[in-house]
Amino acid sequence: MSGPPGGERLRTAAVVPVRGHAALLDGALEALRAQTLPLDEVVVVDDDPQPSLRLPAPVRVVTSRGAGPYAARNLGVAATDADVVLFLDARSRPRPRWVERTVAAFADPGTGLVGSDTLVRGGSSLAERASEVQQFASLDKYVRAPFFLPYLPTCNLAVRREDFTAVGGFSTVRSGGDADLCWRVQRATGHRMAVVEEVLMEWVPRTRWRDLLEQNYRYGRSHHALRVDWSDRGLDVREPLPPWRLLARTAKAGLRYGAAVPRGADARAQRFVALAGSCFDWGYWSAHRAGRAASAHSERRPG
Template identity: 80%
Template sequence: MREETATSPVRRRPRSAAVIPVRGHAALLEGALAALAAQTVPVDEVVVVDDSPTPELVLDAPVRVVHSAGAGPYAARNLGVAATDAEVVLFLDARSRPRPDWVQRTLERFADEGVGIVGSDTLVRGGNSLAERASEVQQFSRLDKYVAKPFFLPYLPTCNLAVRRTDFDAVDGFSTVRSGGDADLCWRLQVATGHRLDVVPDVLMEWVPRDEARQLLEQNYRYGKSHHGLRRDWSDRGLDVVPPLPAWRLLVRTGKAVVRFGAALPRGGRAQAERFVALAGACFDWGYWSAHRRAAGERTADPAR
């Protein structure tokens, strides 16, 4: 009697593309492209979206370059996706430094047809400047902030995010906002398709922080504004619009943060970086307060809103 042998079908790896929007960071982009070139499993295509008002990016690397004429980071990503026929799109930015197995381990998760979004843990690198050291302390892109303890549905940042192309097209891609489009996309994908967000629990991505203190404070202020925008836009689907702290309390909190930062010694130590993170947190709260106040003004001007 002949013995039957069972063979498992070979699963085809989905065609993939990495999409990177960039504006004025050509030197940083080189590091991201070098990290992509060192992957154990390469992406099938790399699409760089030059979001400068006028085209200025010249690349020798074998990548496709499209131009979005200053449309903004999320509109740029939409154009990047439109330029490829990939089945899975991996998003990163010029500051992203994927570790060698990032593409391989990310694509493996899409073997489960119930998965529509995939990401992994991201480690923000440190450095010598105050902003770099504070960013290393803050670790704004770690999974526990997005998946383990989300303030609504789980989501992933676009510095380390992969989506199934059919799902992306089903919700017409990113909303063209300045900040917060990553959360909005992940939420709409989960609601519209019923597909899950899955994560590789290891650090597969590193991220190069801003090196100017002012830029880090502005980033946190912008995140505060977008946080309010997300709450407002999703309020009809169960997300509460939490009132901000009153201005006088924010002034007191900010003043205390400034005093504590000024007293932090030694200069260049971890204590100083931690105190600067507290100051950045105050900027986040001011951004939220500003967006809330603006929304209240719009409702007063237009009672039908």
């Protein structure tokens, strides 16, 4: 279970899914080319329904035709025979020692998953400033104080290929597949998740405030789905806040944002994070409501 026999060097591959963000991809590939430990392969998965991405060798391009980001990652892994697969996004900007420091952690045969801290960059727009404040990819949220088992986001995650194969790869969901994979690997293989305690990855945030709110809404829905999927393994499905409380919380966040507008960009960004949090809560509520409706419909169907 420790990789190639005879102490041979582990073969490495990076898998990058992309759809609608081809302009961001160049930055990710440039950062991969600048690594102190070169990768053996780089696989870009074009997830556009009508794929048209063309990249020069040695980068390989495979297509998933709109299957979704986690299905795309599964196809990317299938396209390589690497011993260790490193996942990142088109928005990911690995620092030069990312591959070197990440792969070194797999020298321990009991390690199945590796990650490091990720710094979300800032910028001039409201969404970029708020994302910098929110720091959604911080290890504090995933490892140091997880809501269940620790896990790592796929913008900065490496996995031993045999472990990835043993659990059947990612679940093909829209969001939350990273937590599900990490949890399944830890439980099914007994291998540990190792963390490199330094910032080895930067991430380019969205520039439009609507996109940031949609991201948080989607995360709320996927959070509910994770709780449901893992409810038989110890994760509770907590009740969402009632709509009147969600409305009150959203209105309060909106008023505070309005009051912060005259105080400058930094104050607006701080208050906008609370609005994004409300979107997360609404996403969770929406998924919970849809699940209860589906359950009630199933119970009403004749047997």
